[in-house]
Amino acid sequence: MTHTEIQTAAQMAPPSGPEDERRGLLSGDRLAQLGPLIALLVVCIFFTTQSDRFLSGQNFSLIFQQVMVLGALAIGQTIIVLTAGIDLSCGTVMAFGSIVMTKLAVDSGVPPVLAILIGLLVCGAFGAVNGGLVTRLGLPPFIVTLGTFYIAFALTHIYSNEETISNLPSVMTALGNTFKVGSTAITYGSLVCLAMFGVAWFVLTQTTWGRRVYAIGDNPEATRLMGINVRKQLLMVYVVAGVIYGIAALLLISRTSVGDPNAGQTDNLDAITAVVLGGTSLFGGRGTVIGTLIGALIVGVLRNGLVLMGVQSIYQVLITGILVILAVSVDQIARRRKA
Amino acid sequence: MTTETRTPVLQAKGLVKRYGHVTAIDGADFELYPGEILAVIGDNGAGKSSLIKALSGAVIPDAGEILLDGKPAQFKSPIEARRAGIETVYQDLAVAPALDIATNLFLGREQRRKGPFGSVLRMVDKSAMKQTASQHMANLQIGIRSMSQAVETLSGGQRQGVAVARAAAWARKLVIMDEPTAALGVRESGQVLELIRRVRDNGLPVILISHNMPHVFEIADRIHIHRLGRRAAVVTPQTHTMHEVVGIMTGAVVHDLEHPDKANGHH
Numbered sequence: 001m002t003h004t005e006i007q008t009a010a011q012m013a014p015p016s017g018p019e020d021e022r023r024g025l026l027s028g029d030r031l032a033q034l035g036p037l038i039a040l041l042v043v044c045i046f047f048t049t050q051s052d053r054f055l056s057g058q059n060f061s062l063i064f065q066q067v068m069v070l071g072a073l074a075i076g077q078t079i080i081v082l083t084a085g086i087d088l089s090c091g092t093v094m095a096f097g098s099i100v101m102t103k104l105a106v107d108s109g110v111p112p113v114l115a116i117l118i119g120l121l122v123c124g125a126f127g128a129v130n131g132g133l134v135t136r137l138g139l140p141p142f143i144v145t146l147g148t149f150y151i152a153f154a155l156t157h158i159y160s161n162e163e164t165i166s167n168l169p170s171v172m173t174a175l176g177n178t179f180k181v182g183s184t185a186i187t188y189g190s191l192v193c194l195a196m197f198g199v200a201w202f203v204l205t206q207t208t209w210g211r212r213v214y215a216i217g218d219n220p221e222a223t224r225l226m227g228i229n230v231r232k233q234l235l236m237v238y239v240v241a242g243v244i245y246g247i248a249a250l251l252l253i254s255r256t257s258v259g260d261p262n263a264g265q266t267d268n269l270d271a272i273t274a275v276v277l278g279g280t281s282l283f284g285g286r287g288t289v290i291g292t293l294i295g296a297l298i299v300g301v302l303r304n305g306l307v308l309m310g311v312q313s314i315y316q317v318l319i320t321g322i323l324v325i326l327a328v329s330v331d332q333i334a335r336r337r338k339a
Numbered sequence: 340m341t342t343e344t345r346t347p348v349l350q351a352k353g354l355v356k357r358y359g360h361v362t363a364i365d366g367a368d369f370e371l372y373p374g375e376i377l378a379v380i381g382d383n384g385a386g387k388s389s390l391i392k393a394l395s396g397a398v399i400p401d402a403g404e405i406l407l408d409g410k411p412a413q414f415k416s417p418i419e420a421r422r423a424g425i426e427t428v429y430q431d432l433a434v435a436p437a438l439d440i441a442t443n444l445f446l447g448r449e450q451r452r453k454g455p456f457g458s459v460l461r462m463v464d465k466s467a468m469k470q471t472a473s474q475h476m477a478n479l480q481i482g483i484r485s486m487s488q489a490v491e492t493l494s495g496g497q498r499q500g501v502a503v504a505r506a507a508a509w510a511r512k513l514v515i516m517d518e519p520t521a522a523l524g525v526r527e528s529g530q531v532l533e534l535i536r537r538v539r540d541n542g543l544p545v546i547l548i549s550h551n552m553p554h555v556f557e558i559a560d561r562i563h564i565h566r567l568g569r570r571a572a573v574v575t576p577q578t579h580t581m582h583e584v585v586g587i588m589t590g591a592v593v594h595d596l597e598h599p600d601k602a603n604g605h606h
Contacts, residue, residue: 206460207462208451211438211446214437215435215438215442215446225429226447226448227417227447286437
């Protein structure tokens with residue numbers, strides 16, 4: 001930095017102490033990023049003091065098994081929310097995917113691996129429908145995915161005849177198998193979920209594709225003016241999210257060992273909860289997938305810890321609601337300070 | 340001025356654009372010469388934004404021709420114009436506020452890492468982009484130290500500075516500034532005008548669309564006055580007063596293009 005440039009910096013700067021202002025905003029950003037982690041730690045410390053069974057490898061392995069399906073769903077949800085969209089259909093699309101996979105394999109005799117691929121394709125197709133309606137007709141994501149939520153729900157029940165599909169081929173439940181680290185049993189599905197978070201982090205932060213997801217959520221008009229095909233990118237986002245829900249369907253099957261038409265109903269909103277608790281802004285352009293992982297863990301730890309304490313499960317729902325409102329308020333206040 | 344002997348960087352001859360019965364561009368001519376700031380002014384509805392849209396590819400003219408460096412050019416979209424080396428700065432601060440300065444400068448033109456990291460994994464080269472961004476900002480003497488700073492932490496003038504730096508960084512032929520100071524306060528406008536001057540001094544001609552007559556007179560080398568869908572006159576701040584220019588713009592003064600008593604820069 002040369003002397004003249006420093007002078008120009010002073011000349012360009014607004015008179016009201018820009019340095020202080022900038023530092024204040026930065027600390028606001030830091031708070032938004034660290035907040036979820038602090039919340040997770042506080043919740044963990046609290047449960048450690050309340051139950052001796054909480055802080056153990058076995059219990060954490062269990063928590064992770066419980067949140068891996070939600071976590072995987074929340075990855076797809078995060079990418080959509082980063083574009084300032086929302087997906088109300090994620091859990092039911094996953095349920096439909098799991099029914100397609102299991103019913104094809106068990107009732108129609110389709111080879112399991114092919115059945116899984118078809119299930120992934122069906123979920124991707126739902127994403128394409130969501131994305132197509134959002135980008136071509138310009139419909140709000142909220143309404144589009146509300147519609148596909150109903151459609152996926154109905155198709156799940158029509159196709160399954162309301163019957164749970166069991167006796168699955170072993171390939172389909174392979175991700176539910178465990179391996180031992182010391183005395184702790186860990187499922188392969190948990191590893192797949194963690195790997196998905198790793199890949200999503202990489203794509204969102206290190207690649208052109210990911211940077212454009214943020215840009216679209218932040219200022220779609222500026223992104224379009226810079227020559228980026230916003231429609232195409234948005235469509236891809238919804239398709240990718242759909243395929244991720246398909247992988248979540250496979251994790252779901254491996255965990256429950258059945259194709260359950262009633263699965264995934266609470267996951268629609270839980271996935272949004274995980275995203276919001278993880279500090280991603282519903283207004284788009286801000287947030288991280290690592291935050292979402294922390295958000296999903298907060299949901300999982302709350303459920304687990306309250307069960308260990310012998311608290312009725314409905315209180316966990318109450319606390320989740322309060323946390324969601326807190327998280328969104330922090331986001332809104334941070335945005336106002338910047339405006 | 341000796342502009343007549345030089346080839347215009349961007350030239351339009353007899354442009355026409357009709358929307359049904361409305362003629363937005365009615366046989367308009369236009370010339371931008373190397374190394375100049377050409378202000379384009381005109382009353383509301385004079386068709387000056389249609390003209391600029393035709394020059395930047397946002398509107399396809401029905402008739403007439405556009406020449407870039409003396410060669411015929413047809414832009415079917417703003418992206419094509421951009422590929423030809425024409426960059427545009429918009430009044431409404433077309434930057435992504437949550438993203439950092441380097442990312443904004445490279446939006447849509449991200450630099451990838453060398454080798455398989457870039458080609459297979461499609462990784463962006465963040466450090467190279469930051470370094471290049473820092474150079475571009477320094478070229479215009481915009482003294483912002485950190486390229487990883489989010490644009491929303493900057494003042495309005497600095498944000499427009501980012502947009503100007505981005506245009507100057509990518510433009511090979513010229514920069515179009517569409518009301519770049521309209522959203523800014525007095526002091527910040529002054530800073531942006533200074534940046535526009537630096538862009539010209541660094542070798543890029545600038546088309547400046549502005550409603551602000553004092554700004555136009557402060558920095559324009561020539562002034563293209565648009566009226567009733569065509570060019571009414573080209574004058575300079577040295578030969579004409581603001582009052583006279585407003586007169587030509589509103590039609591109160593009829594300016595004789597064939598026998599200009601005071602105007603120059605036109606043949």
